[in-house]
Amino acid sequence: MSEQNEHPEHSQGGTYSVKGKEFTRDTRYITTRITADGRDGFAVEPGRYRLVAARACPWANRAIIVRRLLGLEDALSLGLPGPTHDARSWTFDLDPGGRDPVLGIERLQEAYFARDPEYPRGITVPALVDTTTGAVVTNDFAQITLDLSTEWREHHREGAPDLLPAEHREELDAVVRRVFTEVNNGVYRCGFAGGQEAYDDAYGRLWTALDWLEERLADRRYLVGDTITEADVRLFTTLVRFDPVYHGHFKCNRNKLAEMPNLWGYARDLFQTPGFGDTVDFDQIKKHYYVVHQDINPSGIVPRGPELSGWVTPHGREALGGRPFGDGTPPGPVREGERVDPDHTPLRA
Known part of the structure; x- marks a missing residue:
């Protein structure tokens, strides 16, 4: 370092x-x-x-x-x-x-x-x-x-499921690289930029990538092929944190995820798929970013919003086809001791 x-x-x-x-x-x-x-x-x-x-x-x-x-x-x-x-x-x-x-x-x-x-x-x-x-x-x-x-x-x-399908591996690796550098890590480049020029550059790169993803997901249900892959897992964990944290806390605020129809529908589709939303704890996500990053949020105040009920609304992505688990099946119920609040309610007082 x-x-x-x-x-x-x-x-x-x-x-x-x-x-x-x-x-x-x-x-x-x-x-x-x-x-x-x-x-x-x-x-x-x-x-x-x-x-x-x-x-x-x-x-x-x-x-x-x-x-x-x-x-x-x-x-x-x-x-x-x-x-x-x-x-x-x-x-x-x-x-x-x-x-x-x-x-x-x-x-x-x-x-x-x-x-x-x-x-x-x-x-x-x-x-x-x-x-x-x-x-x-x-x-x-x-x-x-x-x-x-x-x-x-x-x-x-x-x-x-096969999260690394051999027939799509070259494309998958390319998408994963761009998702990491421009989106997964891109939100951090915005949030921890040390000056206006660095922030402006990071902001431009992030939204160029998000616009590319919005267009890519217009006519395909998943990022690569017609099943869930490693690429979807990697993008989802940033998208699910976007409106609760990155939009405000990291100044990634051109617009909210909920204002991008394809990405918002895609994120909800994954959230409602067993194995994705049932691993997410919005309380813990917000508490981590807003409490730990004292240089960005010195008051330690954790926002009450945003409203989370939209995550479980119909997404309509089934119309694009695709088979979430390919020839496989969804995972079973979440194990005892590993469950999150099924209501995904905002951080309580």
Whole structure:
């Protein structure tokens, strides 16, 4: 990370800095992989690893969605930190006694230090932790979901969708790259720009990409092919946070998502699909951004709005065809202990 104008954020998919007034994400991760053949020293083994993934974080939310779509609940347990954290680490304040019931730790930082006592970078989610040692194996959020689809295939549920269809892989990879650089990361470039010029550039790039997506989704139900893929998962976690957080908090305010007919219909379609909306906790999302980002919101006030009932209104996207799960089936009911408020009500007093 840069030593100039550094602004560390130890929460979501990497630390970042503001250098030359432009937001820069530190993408140096622990790149060890958990694979079927164990070539990095960590073989896929049901029950051995724990996915630590805060619902508030978009990068972690995608891992929660993929785990659920693929039916990996029995093979890979889920630890859920609370929505806020201090400069040191995410904490397990939602669990009894403030400790993760499997790892026995209060802070995710403890699992990073078990891997490297002098770990120098941000304590990020998602992270895969080896329960036999208590140490983080990887926090490479982009690779984690790819490996859940490929390396963990033997443990997928019957009827699990193919989120990485080979016949569309080249197009899928290109779309995913643009979605990450211009949208997933684009909202952060707006929110943490250190000057007007940097903000204006970030804002222009973001809305160019969102306009491209609005046009792309005019005559297709999903981003690539006619089924849900990894690309949809990655875009959804930004879209579901757009009106509640990014529009105001990150100054991405040309218009609301709800004012873009195709993107709004697409986002509602996914939200109402098992595996997507049932992983979303708007209370935690808003509390995280508005409380943790004290430089942007020094008062710590969490907005009451926006109204959320629109997420469950008819979207009409079925008319475009498509088969959400391809030849597969939807995931079953959400597991006990992993359910969110079904009403998705705004943050309460």
